[in-house]
Amino acid sequence: MLNPPNPRYYGTEHEAFRATVRRFAEREIAPHADAWDEAGQFPRELYKSAAAIGLLGTGFPEEYGGTPCDHFHGLVLAEELARRGGSGGVSASLMSHTIGAPPIVAGGSAELKARVLPGILAGEKISALAVTEAGGGSDVAQLATTARREGDHYAVNGSKMFITSGMRADWYTVAVRTGGPGASGVSLLLVERDTPGFTRTGLRKMGWWASDTAALYFDDCRVPASNLIGGEGQAFPLIMRNFNGERLSLAASACGFAQACLDDAAEYARQRKTFGQPLIGHQVIRHKLVDMVERIEATRALLDDLAARLDAGEQPVAQTAMAKNYAARTMQFCADAAVQILGGSGYMRGVRVERIYREVKVMMIGGGAEEILKDLAARQLGF
Numbered sequence: 001m002l003n004p005p006n007p008r009y010y011g012t013e014h015e016a017f018r019a020t021v022r023r024f025a026e027r028e029i030a031p032h033a034d035a036w037d038e039a040g041q042f043p044r045e046l047y048k049s050a051a052a053i054g055l056l057g058t059g060f061p062e063e064y065g066g067t068p069c070d071h072f073h074g075l076v077l078a079e080e081l082a083r084r085g086g087s088g089g090v091s092a093s094l095m096s097h098t099i100g101a102p103p104i105v106a107g108g109s110a111e112l113k114a115r116v117l118p119g120i121l122a123g124e125k126i127s128a129l130a131v132t133e134a135g136g137g138s139d140v141a142q143l144a145t146t147a148r149r150e151g152d153h154y155a156v157n158g159s160k161m162f163i164t165s166g167m168r169a170d171w172y173t174v175a176v177r178t179g180g181p182g183a184s185g186v187s188l189l190l191v192e193r194d195t196p197g198f199t200r201t202g203l204r205k206m207g208w209w210a211s212d213t214a215a216l217y218f219d220d221c222r223v224p225a226s227n228l229i230g231g232e233g234q235a236f237p238l239i240m241r242n243f244n245g246e247r248l249s250l251a252a253s254a255c256g257f258a259q260a261c262l263d264d265a266a267e268y269a270r271q272r273k274t275f276g277q278p279l280i281g282h283q284v285i286r287h288k289l290v291d292m293v294e295r296i297e298a299t300r301a302l303l304d305d306l307a308a309r310l311d312a313g314e315q316p317v318a319q320t321a322m323a324k325n326y327a328a329r330t331m332q333f334c335a336d337a338a339v340q341i342l343g344g345s346g347y348m349r350g351v352r353v354e355r356i357y358r359e360v361k362v363m364m365i366g367g368g369a370e371e372i373l374k375d376l377a378a379r380q381l382g383f
């Protein structure tokens with residue numbers, strides 16, 4: 001077997017979970033990935049079937065329908081969904097609650113949590129996170145959408161951009177400005193989809209076609225004050241903590257997609273014949289495959305180390321940022337090599353590596369762009 005999971009970290013419980021995720025992704029996602037890409041969405045029922053086998057609840061508190069677990073389960077989930085499902089768009093939207101819901105868990109009132117989390121973890125309601133704005137995504141402290149307190153409501157005005165699950169989410173965890181300039185003026189508000197004054201427009205994109213990315217508009221949208229997550233001006237630590245979780249899971253996804261590229265390229269190279277021998281008989285091709293394995297193994301080792309540190313209670317912020325960058329570059333390298341090995345076939349719509357190739361750049365931009373994460377790592381490392 002190519003680069004098997006490190007037995008130092010992955011026990012029978014993790015491997016049983018891996019088998020569950022794998023079965024789900026191979027049966028419920030992979031056969032439909034092309035059709036869903038072309039349709040620009042996937043059926044809502046997929047949330048319920050993922051919830052039914054515990055995928056949506058992974059890492060969430062038991063009292064709301066979740067299953068608390070270590071960080072290796074999180075890695076397994078993101079990596080297997082990517083490797084076996086083969087669709088970044090499906091992974092992103094199906095799991096958008098992993099960025100929308102953690103701030104509710106960490107900062108929401110008991111009433112708010114009981115009201116919204118069970119439905120989200122049961123796959124009945126979709127959760128999204130809305131931080132980025134058209135005026136700027138990286139510089140979160142400068143966000144301009146305002147929420148003005150009026151009695152027992154907030155009046156929200158402004159807009160959000162590039163929001164995953166933006167068209168059909170039921171609950172939006174929205175970063176708003178309730179106070180003065182800078183990070184200390186930022187709060188999080190939970191906005192329900194049918195709130196008057198809240199509208200959405202779908203966006204077409206390079207990849208992640210199956211994901212309903214949207215621009216959100218708030219025009220005097222009145223949100224109950226009880227939907228405030230954490231106190232006023234308390235959002236920044238929640239948002240930053242959330243980013244770390246998102247980066248770890250994007251990195252594991254990127255590693256899974258890189259592995260999918262390797263799987264497909266190795267299989268093709270064994271079957272395809274050129275100049276009287278299988279493609280894999282040519283040293284140049286074997287070297288390309290080894291180059292892919294090298295990077296995937298290094299990425300997985302980084303991720304395993306990160307998960308072990310997180311489970312030990314460390315907060316490896318710089319290492320998380322660097323691992324996300326490294327994993328995205330691994331995916332970029334492997335997608336490029338796989339399309340090249342498949343030749344013309346790799347360039348055709350409906351071929352998995354073609355889709356993954358289109359999905360590389362979002363991994364280098366979303367959840368903190370490469371340059372921003374290097375800056376973060378540099379600050380953390382004291383450079």
Ligand SMILES: Cc1cc2nc3c(=O)[nH]c(=O)nc-3n(C[C@H](O)[C@H](O)[C@H](O)COP(=O)(O)OP(=O)(O)OC[C@H]3O[C@@H](n4cnc5c(N)ncnc54)[C@H](O)[C@@H]3O)c2cc1C
Pocket residue numbers: 128129130131132133134135136137138139161162163164165205208213362365366367368369370371372
């Ligand atoms: C498909 C997709 C889905 C997304 N989903 C979500 C979502 O669900 N929720 C959400 O809130 N956001 C989402 N985003 C937004 C994403 O997080 C942002 O695009 C990202 O943070 C970058 O912000 P920006 O696009 O505004 O780029 P900008 O901040 O304008 O930056 C543009 C470029 O300049 C670089 N740059 C910026 N500042 C510096 C600097 N100081 N030094 C050097 N380089 C710099 C950046 O790295 C980037 O390459 C999504 C984006 C995409 C494409």
